[in-house]
Amino acid sequence: MRTTGNIETGTRVKLKIYNGPVGFTFCAHHVDNIPGVMFRDVQEKGPFSSWSHSHLFADTLSGSTLTDKIAYTLPLQPFWPRFALRQVQQSLDRIFAHREFLLQQDIRLHSRCSTKPLRLLVTGASGVLGRELIPLLTTGGHSVWRLVRRKPDPNCQEIFWDPARGFLDPGQLPEIDGVIHLAGEYIGLSRWSKQKKERVIDSRVQGTRLLCRVISAMKKKPEVLLCASAVGYYGNSTEKEMSEESPPGSDFISEVCRLWEGATQQAVESGIRTVLLRLGVGLTPRGGALQTILRHSPLGFIRRFGPGTQYISWITTDDMISAMLHCLTCPELDGPVNIAAPEPVTNTEFIKLLARLTGRPLLFPVSGKLLELSYGQMASEILLSGCHVSTVKLQQSGYRFRHPTLETALRQLLGKNNLKPC
Known part of the structure; x- marks a missing residue:
C-alpha cells in the first residue's frame, strides 16, 4: 500500500494482503540495515504474534547469493492443530518460491535490457501497474x-502536478532520460455517465498534452516517452491478428485511445522517441479483471459473460512491466506497440481454465442483455467486446515473454505451479 523509503533502517512498509476474499493489513519496520550485507524487517502490525525476516547477501565465486531467514510465531500457536500449522508453512513456502522465481526472471530481464542507470519520470505511480x-x-x-x-x-522523489488545471512547473523537474506516462481516470466496471466519460477522456488528453508540452520544451529533452494506451483502440472485432497498422474502432474506448495517442504529437514533433503502449487486459491478483472475477464470484461460482466468443488479449502485469522496460531500452521501437501475450483466448476459454485451476464450479453464463441492462455501454464495450491482437512487432524486437500461454500465467498467479523455495 505504501512505503516511507527504501531498505534503510527506519523504513516502514504497509501492505494489504488477501487470503481469498479476506484481507488484512501487514505493517513492517526495517531494522539492522548493513549495506551490501543484510537488512531485516519486523512486524509492527499483522496476523502474526511475531515476525522477523532477515535478507542476507553474500558474494560467491560465480556471483552472489540472497538468503531469506524467517522467524515467526502465531497467535495462540500451542493450541493450533498440526494440519493448520502445516498449511501456514506451506503458504509461506509458496510465497517465497514465487519471490525467488520473480527475482530470477527480473535478473535475466535486467541483463537483457542492460543500459546505463536511467533517470525516469513516471505518472500514475499509485495505480496497480505503477506500483509494480x-x-x-x-x-x-x-x-x-x-x-x-x-x-x-x-x-x-515526488513532484506535484495538476493536469486538470494545466499545472506542471518545469523548474521542479530534474534532468531525465525517459518518461513513462500511465496516468488516467480509472475506466471502472460500473455504468458510465456522461460526466464519467468526459473525465476518462479529459484526464488522458489534458495530462498527456501538458506533459508533452513541458518535456518538449526542456533544454535537454528526454530520449524516450512511453505513453499508455490500450488494445481497445481496435474496438470490438472478430478478426484475428490485429496489428499496429489496423484501423481504430468506432466505439467510445476506441475514441479514448485515439485521442490519447494523438495527444503525444508535440513530443513526436520535438524528436522524442515516442512509444504508444497498446496494453492488453492485465492479469494480477492485486487488482483488475482477475481480482474482480475471483473476489466477486457468487458463492465461489465462476461465470462467463454473454456468448463467451469475445476474445481477450490478455497479459500478466509481470510481462506488461517487463515489456515496458524493454520498450524503454530498445531504440528500434517507436510508435504503437501491442503489449499483450502471443496467444489470446476467448472469454469461454479463459473462464473454463480459471475454473479448472481454482477448483471452482462453472455456473450458467451471465446474459449479455442483462449486463447491458445493468451496466449500459460499459458492458457492451468492456465485458462483451474484445479483439485478437498480434504481438509480432514486440517479439521481433527481441522481447521474450515470461508467460506466453494463459495456463502458465494463471498457474503462476494463483500459486498452482508447485514451485519450491531453495
Whole structure:
C-alpha cells in the first residue's frame, strides 16, 4: 500500500494482503540495515504474534547469493492443530518460491535490457501497474521521480502536478532520460455517465498534452516517452491478428485511445522517441479483471459473460512491466506497440481454465442483455467486446515473454505451479 523509503533502517512498509476474499493489513519496520550485507524487517502490525525476516547477501565465486531467514510465531500457536500449522508453512513456502522465481526472471530481464542507470519520470505511480513497475525499475539501478496530484512526499522523489488545471512547473523537474506516462481516470466496471466519460477522456488528453508540452520544451529533452494506451483502440472485432497498422474502432474506448495517442504529437514533433503502449487486459491478483472475477464470484461460482466468443488479449502485469522496460531500452521501437501475450483466448476459454485451476464450479453464463441492462455501454464495450491482437512487432524486437500461454500465467498467479523455495 505504501512505503516511507527504501531498505534503510527506519523504513516502514504497509501492505494489504488477501487470503481469498479476506484481507488484512501487514505493517513492517526495517531494522539492522548493513549495506551490501543484510537488512531485516519486523512486524509492527499483522496476523502474526511475531515476525522477523532477515535478507542476507553474500558474494560467491560465480556471483552472489540472497538468503531469506524467517522467524515467526502465531497467535495462540500451542493450541493450533498440526494440519493448520502445516498449511501456514506451506503458504509461506509458496510465497517465497514465487519471490525467488520473480527475482530470477527480473535478473535475466535486467541483463537483457542492460543500459546505463536511467533517470525516469513516471505518472500514475499509485495505480496497480505503477506500483509494480517502479520496484522493477529501481531494482535495476534506475532512479525514479513520480508526478503526483497530492502534496509531494519529500522522502520519495515526488513532484506535484495538476493536469486538470494545466499545472506542471518545469523548474521542479530534474534532468531525465525517459518518461513513462500511465496516468488516467480509472475506466471502472460500473455504468458510465456522461460526466464519467468526459473525465476518462479529459484526464488522458489534458495530462498527456501538458506533459508533452513541458518535456518538449526542456533544454535537454528526454530520449524516450512511453505513453499508455490500450488494445481497445481496435474496438470490438472478430478478426484475428490485429496489428499496429489496423484501423481504430468506432466505439467510445476506441475514441479514448485515439485521442490519447494523438495527444503525444508535440513530443513526436520535438524528436522524442515516442512509444504508444497498446496494453492488453492485465492479469494480477492485486487488482483488475482477475481480482474482480475471483473476489466477486457468487458463492465461489465462476461465470462467463454473454456468448463467451469475445476474445481477450490478455497479459500478466509481470510481462506488461517487463515489456515496458524493454520498450524503454530498445531504440528500434517507436510508435504503437501491442503489449499483450502471443496467444489470446476467448472469454469461454479463459473462464473454463480459471475454473479448472481454482477448483471452482462453472455456473450458467451471465446474459449479455442483462449486463447491458445493468451496466449500459460499459458492458457492451468492456465485458462483451474484445479483439485478437498480434504481438509480432514486440517479439521481433527481441522481447521474450515470461508467460506466453494463459495456463502458465494463471498457474503462476494463483500459486498452482508447485514451485519450491531453495
